[in-house]
Amino acid sequence: MSSKRKITVAYGDGIGPEIMKATLNILEAAGAQLEYDVIEIGEQVYLKGISSGMEPKAFDSLRETKVFLKSPITTPQGGGFKSLNVTTRKSFGLFANVRPCKAYSPFVKTHFPKTDLVIIRENEEDLYAGIEHRQTEEVYQTLKLISQPGSEKIIRYAFEYAKKYNRKKVTCMTKDNIMKLADGLFHKTFDKIAKEYPEIETDHKIIDIGSALIAERPEIFDVIVTLNLYGDIISDIAAQVTGSVGLGGSANVGAEVAMFEAIHGSAPDIAGMDMANPSGLLNGAISMLVHIGQPEVAEKVANAWMKTLEDGIHTGDIYQDGISKVKVGTQAFAQAVIERLGQTPSNMTPASFDKSDNSPINIQLSPVTKAKKELVGVDVFIDWDEAGRNPDVIGEGLRKADANGLKLHLITNRGVKVFPEGQPETFCTDHWRCRFKTADQSVISHEDVLELLRQIKGLGFDFIKTEHLYTFDGERGYSLAQGE
Numbered sequence: 470m471s472s473k474r475k476i477t478v479a480y481g482d483g484i485g486p487e488i489m490k491a492t493l494n495i496l497e498a499a500g501a502q503l504e505y506d507v508i509e510i511g512e513q514v515y516l517k518g519i520s521s522g523m524e525p526k527a528f529d530s531l532r533e534t535k536v537f538l539k540s541p542i543t544t545p546q547g548g549g550f551k552s553l554n555v556t557t558r559k560s561f562g563l564f565a566n567v568r569p570c571k572a573y574s575p576f577v578k579t580h581f582p583k584t585d586l587v588i589i590r591e592n593e594e595d596l597y598a599g600i601e602h603r604q605t606e607e608v609y610q611t612l613k614l615i616s617q618p619g620s621e622k623i624i625r626y627a628f629e630y631a632k633k634y635n636r637k638k639v640t641c642m643t644k645d646n647i648m649k650l651a652d653g654l655f656h657k658t659f660d661k662i663a664k665e666y667p668e669i670e671t672d673h674k675i676i677d678i679g680s681a682l683i684a685e686r687p688e689i690f691d692v693i694v695t696l697n698l699y700g701d702i703i704s705d706i707a708a709q710v711t712g713s714v715g716l717g718g719s720a721n722v723g724a725e726v727a728m729f730e731a732i733h734g735s736a737p738d739i740a741g742m743d744m745a746n747p748s749g750l751l752n753g754a755i756s757m758l759v760h761i762g763q764p765e766v767a768e769k770v771a772n773a774w775m776k777t778l779e780d781g782i783h784t785g786d787i788y789q790d791g792i793s794k795v796k797v798g799t800q801a802f803a804q805a806v807i808e809r810l811g812q813t814p815s816n817m818t819p820a821s822f823d824k825s826d827n828s829p830i831n832i833q834l835s836p837v838t839k840a841k842k843e844l845v846g847v848d849v850f851i852d853w854d855e856a857g858r859n860p861d862v863i864g865e866g867l868r869k870a871d872a873n874g875l876k877l878h879l880i881t882n883r884g885v886k887v888f889p890e891g892q893p894e895t896f897c898t899d900h901w902r903c904r905f906k907t908a909d910q911s912v913i914s915h916e917d918v919l920e921l922l923r924q925i926k927g928l929g930f931d932f933i934k935t936e937h938l939y940t941f942d943g944e945r946g947y948s949l950a951q952g953e
Contacts, residue, residue: 473504474761477530481540482511483735484745484799489540491747491803492754498807499773501758501766506530511542511735515550522553531561537728538757540750541735554721555599558592561726564619565626566590566700567756568719568732570687570707573817576778577712577787583688584711589630590700591623592721597697604933605852608900615651615696620658622832626722627694628666629830633823638670638691639663642679642699650948655696676703683707708732715746715786718753720760724832729757743798746784748774751806755820762827771820773809777802779816780809846878846906846938847918848947852931854899864888866928867903872921874907879950886952904950906938 478493480486496503508527515522522542531537537557544550557563567589574582600612624641631639641659645652656673663671674682676699682689683706695703708717717732731749739745751774758767781794782805788796797805813819856862860880864887867877880888881904882897905921907913918935925932939946 473502474536474763475504475506475534476536476538476757476761477527477534478505478507479510479527479537479539479542480507481735482513482543483541483737483740485511485540485542485735487741487743487799488731488745488747488750489538491799492538492750494800494803495751495770495773495806495810496754496758496766499766499769499810501763501770506534510539510553512545515545521551521556523556528560531557531726535726536757536761537726538750538754539728539730541731541733543735543737555597557728558721561728562593562723563721563726563728564591564593564622564724565722566592566704566719567630567722568704568708568717569752569756570704570711570717572711573716573775573778574712575792576781576783577716578789578792579710579712581687581710584707586683586687586690586707587630587634587636587692588700588704588707589623589627589692589694590704591619591695591697593697594619595697602934604850605899606854607898613648613651615654617654617658618834618837620655621662621834624655624659624662624694625832625834626830627692628662628669629832631669631692632666633826633830635823636669636692638672639666640679640690640693641671641673642676642693642695642703643673644676644699646675650946652696659694679703680706684710687711704732713746713787714749716748716752718749718751718756720753720756722760722829727757727760727829729753729760743800744785745799746786747799747803748784759822760829764822764824764827767822768820769810770806772813773806773811775814775817775820776809776812777805779814780805840941841943842946843912843940844914844918844937845910845912845940846904847875847913847921848936848938849903849905849922849925849932850934850936851901851903851925852899852933853901858897858899860887860891860897863901863903863930867925867930869928870905870921870924872905872917872924873913874911875905875913875917875921876907878904878906879953880904881950884951886950890952902950904938904953 480489508530510523569587572579572582572584594614596613598614602610643652643656645656708714719732721728730753755767755771783793881902
């Protein structure tokens, strides 16, 4: 460590400046070789009219340093303000969110003292793509986008993380019993990649039972890899069952840039009161030190922090009568950690990071093999609110359309088949999915689809969206409708 590593630092809003000051004081006292490029982000930037919460020079700083230590920010109330975290993740390709969740019992109260798991969450796609449309008076749509390379990147990262940090098991969580294509892709990719790591135990849980198990028996998990929304939810469940969301730090890692932060918010109600626990940001900073090749300093800080907890020096959020000895504020807690640098905990397992390989985890994607893609049908979505929403009326009307044999196959409403031979009890909205295929399910052309839409318009129906039905190397690339 002959030269200092330059990093980008943002003090943020609310309690952000206080916990950043405390964290940097600890890092400097521990001998971290760091140089800071301080940028402004958050509320004041938003109020300047910059919807992303970051000025252009902030992006330039991240491009230069490639490491971002970030305090919590405040997003002003009202519309038009983008999530700064989402903007940063997508702009710099921070595809992996890494959130360790560990119990520090009895010094931090928890019912699950053996918990020591890491949640690795896909960070760029899924429902967080933010693609939404209002299509009818009653129906809104959000697109869930899952890609093969996005799935492979995060899954490979999870296995490489397990390998690097001597973890024994990786669990995949999806909802592929319902979303057989999107979540199914993620699960299949996991099973395929798992074969390359025979030394690591693997399993799969449906996300609902997986979430319940995290809440009931978190100690059975080691590394969990999952999709964006699921990961967001279970990360907070896991952090809470370990004792305190306020202790959690996280890393957002990409091929070049990485961002490290606390998982909690800016807590404006206690800003400026020297009450906040800096541990979440400090734990994020410990991950940062490992990432930039300073594992010795990371160990020193982590062990001093755990020794401070053991000695009962606690901020108010984790203070317990009978366990805690001194209630301290933000800066006094940081000073207590500094005084214990070089010490190791007696009751908790001391931190130890691999010093033989200081390089960040690097992911190489598999080569892509192109499949033969053929168009075999089309789903036409129609806004229709006539005739008491009688499916037989819209169905018989659309049966008149015939574009070179491309004819109505069935109609669903909210995924339930309503024509032909639907059930009279089915509740229908004004949003109808009308599936058109040829009788022999032969390949069709874009011209056939355009002709079909022209005929549907001529029949007086308002089509609002289409989804083409493709096969890939003869394998169906779309879900079957109920009753199909």
